[in-house]
Amino acid sequence: MSKINTSNLHIPHAMSENWQVIVNLIAQLIPVPAALIMRVHRDTIEVFSCNNNINHPYKRGDTEQLGQGLYCEYVIKHQKQLVVKNALEAPNWSNNPDIKLGMISYCGFPISWPNGEPFGTICVLDSKARELSDIATQLLASYKESLEAQLATLYQNQQLKILNSELQSRVNTRTQDLVDLNFSLNQEIDKRRAAEQKVIYHQRHDLGTGFLNRNTLEFEASRAVDITIEHPQFGASAVHIGFSNGKLIQSRFGFAVWEGILVQLREKIGYLSRYHLQTSRPTSTELVFLIESNNLAQDLEQFTQQLVEVSHSSFDVEGESIHLHSYVGVSTTNNASSGHILLQQASEAMRSCKDSGHKLIYYSEAISMAQNNLNHLENYLLQAVRSDDLLLYFQPKVSPTTHRWIGAEALLRWRHPVLGDVSNEALIKMAEKNGLIFEVGNFVLRSAIAKASEWSAVIRDFKIAVNISAVQLKNQHFAEQIEDLLTAYHLPAECLELEVTESTLIADEQVAHTTLLALHQLGVTLSLDDFGTGYSSFDYLKKFPFDAIKVDKSFIKQLNISEHDKTIVQSIIKIAKKLDLAVTVEGIETLEHEKFIIEEGCEYGQGFYYGKPMPCDEFEVCLMSKHYPDNLNQSFQ
Numbered sequence: 001m002s003k004i005n006t007s008n009l010h011i012p013h014a015m016s017e018n019w020q021v022i023v024n025l026i027a028q029l030i031p032v033p034a035a036l037i038m039r040v041h042r043d044t045i046e047v048f049s050c051n052n053n054i055n056h057p058y059k060r061g062d063t064e065q066l067g068q069g070l071y072c073e074y075v076i077k078h079q080k081q082l083v084v085k086n087a088l089e090a091p092n093w094s095n096n097p098d099i100k101l102g103m104i105s106y107c108g109f110p111i112s113w114p115n116g117e118p119f120g121t122i123c124v125l126d127s128k129a130r131e132l133s134d135i136a137t138q139l140l141a142s143y144k145e146s147l148e149a150q151l152a153t154l155y156q157n158q159q160l161k162i163l164n165s166e167l168q169s170r171v172n173t174r175t176q177d178l179v180d181l182n183f184s185l186n187q188e189i190d191k192r193r194a195a196e197q198k199v200i201y202h203q204r205h206d207l208g209t210g211f212l213n214r215n216t217l218e219f220e221a222s223r224a225v226d227i228t229i230e231h232p233q234f235g236a237s238a239v240h241i242g243f244s245n246g247k248l249i250q251s252r253f254g255f256a257v258w259e260g261i262l263v264q265l266r267e268k269i270g271y272l273s274r275y276h277l278q279t280s281r282p283t284s285t286e287l288v289f290l291i292e293s294n295n296l297a298q299d300l301e302q303f304t305q306q307l308v309e310v311s312h313s314s315f316d317v318e319g320e321s322i323h324l325h326s327y328v329g330v331s332t333t334n335n336a337s338s339g340h341i342l343l344q345q346a347s348e349a350m351r352s353c354k355d356s357g358h359k360l361i362y363y364s365e366a367i368s369m370a371q372n373n374l375n376h377l378e379n380y381l382l383q384a385v386r387s388d389d390l391l392l393y394f395q396p397k398v399s400p401t402t403h404r405w406i407g408a409e410a411l412l413r414w415r416h417p418v419l420g421d422v423s424n425e426a427l428i429k430m431a432e433k434n435g436l437i438f439e440v441g442n443f444v445l446r447s448a449i450a451k452a453s454e455w456s457a458v459i460r461d462f463k464i465a466v467n468i469s470a471v472q473l474k475n476q477h478f479a480e481q482i483e484d485l486l487t488a489y490h491l492p493a494e495c496l497e498l499e500v501t502e503s504t505l506i507a508d509e510q511v512a513h514t515t516l517l518a519l520h521q522l523g524v525t526l527s528l529d530d531f532g533t534g535y536s537s538f539d540y541l542k543k544f545p546f547d548a549i550k551v552d553k554s555f556i557k558q559l560n561i562s563e564h565d566k567t568i569v570q571s572i573i574k575i576a577k578k579l580d581l582a583v584t585v586e587g588i589e590t591l592e593h594e595k596f597i598i599e600e601g602c603e604y605g606q607g608f609y610y611g612k613p614m615p616c617d618e619f620e621v622c623l624m625s626k627h628y629p630d631n632l633n634q635s636f637q
Contacts, residue, residue, distance in 0.1 A: 027051040038120040057101040086129035149191040208259040212280035222339030235296030238346035239289040244325040246285030327353040331363040393613040407463035410448035465497040479518035493523030520545040553587025
């Protein structure tokens with residue numbers, strides 16, 4: 001058979017149009033400014049295809065003379081991949097002509113005809129220094145294979161034409177060659193179809209996890225709702241799950257590890273055949289499950305129970321056991337008339353679940369009303385802060401052996417004429433959301449320190465405790481603010497205790513460490529609040545200069561029925577003692593609770609057994625009765 005001159009082979013229009021789709025898709029998925037398919041000639045190299053969905057300096061048909069040290073010339077000559085992260089810092093590439101066009105990073109693969117002759121390259125260029133991820137590199141390599149499969153098809157079609165002309169005189173001797181060639185051609189067609197299917201897959205799925213992406217989720221939700229309208233015996237549901245510590249895990253272990261955890265979670269749920277289940281990832285830290293069933297109520301109940309159980313199980317990451325902080329919202333087609341509404345209601349239910357502290361919530365009209373009430377509450381809070389309508393309650397901290405009140409925790413309260421009493425935790429959350437936390441936090445600190453100054457002048461070794469939010473701790477001048485308040489109200493630093501939760505620390509550990517160290521040097525007592533509820537409580541005792549811990553009340557509630565919780569509390573107290581840390585146990589509500597903490601050697605207890613949070617006047621009366629029972633007229637003035 002005559003030899004084929006590949007330089008004369010014409011790329012058909014349909015194939016060229018397909019290549020245009022490929023370079024546009026590459027530029028969008030990776031993403032980069034320029035995605036090119038280059039064709040090499042004897043003395044020049046040509047821009048054969050280039051993406052037209054992003055601005056860049058290349059045009060189709062542009063040519064460059066060979067011998068100038070081009071990236072693609074190196075790839076073609078050595079027939080291997082080339083990656084240049086930053087040509088400006090690479091001596092071998094500092095004179096590359098593409099630098100004049102502003103392109104300093106490059107990744108390219110060689111493209112060859114099936115006979116081994118070079119066709120050119122497929123490559124991407126960027127105006128900023130970067131190195132492609134493994135997924136992006138694999139994507140580029142898969143398109144190289146697709147292009148070579150198409151070139152093989154073109155090449156073999158040309159072979160087929162030549163063979164057909166020669167077979168006129170040699171039909172009997174060349175029949176087997178034709179059979180083999182047709183078989184090979186079919187194989188290449190199958191490869192091309194597979195490559196096209198891969199393109200469609202990338203358009204519909206999240207590259208990191210393989211789950212449906214947001215656009216496909218919205219399409220599938222609309223389709224599912226339309227089916228239930230036409231066939232009422234079917235039902236559909238959206239189950240939206242968020243993770244409050246997802247971004248923390250991403251920043252600590254990397255995106256790939258986080259995506260691996262999401263895939264593990266889906267695998268733990270299993271593949272259930274009794275209903276149609278699709279998994280999607282609309283955002284980096286959230287998943288949505290779309291369920292379609294002719295027995296929706298029962299199937300949905302079983303699925304959500306399994307999901308909640310799995311989402312609270314442990315995941316092994318680099319030898320460390322990780323627990324997810326998840327919250328789940330559920331909506332069904334009973335309340336939704338479109339796919340958009342179905343997804344929106346599931347999202348609202350998920351946010352309500354996060355705010356309420358529950359593990360799972362179904363959407364209802366009450367949730368929408370609650371969200372509206374929350375918005376009203378935030379507006380009322382703004383007015384309250386400006387009108388100075390907030391007040392402090394105080395809950396005693398008690399020595400369990402003597403019942404002496406040795407301190408108090410200051411808790412923020414707000415009595416609204418319409419909404420009623422609003423608690424400390426709800427107020428702090430709202431203040432953080434709408435930017436009032438500095439004003440609210442300053443009010444709490446100033447008021448608490450002022451009262452503590454009065455009480456410490458009468459009561460020996462009296463200490464006031466104040467909760468600190470993450471926003472306050474990130475303020476680089478926070479320690480100076482505390483020092484100024486202590487000086488202004490003449491309160492010794494050892495009479496102030498600042499309680500910090502793990503969630504406060506993880507917002508920015510470096511800034512938190514600097515601020516806490518400055519507070520420690522002032523002599524302020526630092527206490528790690530809600531101890532034992534987080535996954536790295538003991539780790540924080542090593543990182544930060546804490547003086548005390550506060551055991552979370554959730555462990556105390558179960559003492560009478562859970563030996564496991566009792567053992568946990570005993571272990572926490574023993575370790576705290578070894579580290580020379582003072583221990584406060586909150587949630588003391590019974591005599592049995594008190595006996596337990598006395599036996600374990602705890603210095604302080606707090607809970608309804610000793611006293612509920614109470615207004616300032618009531619607290620002062622009780623405080624005097626504890627210390628001066630024979631002289632209740634003792635004044636704090």
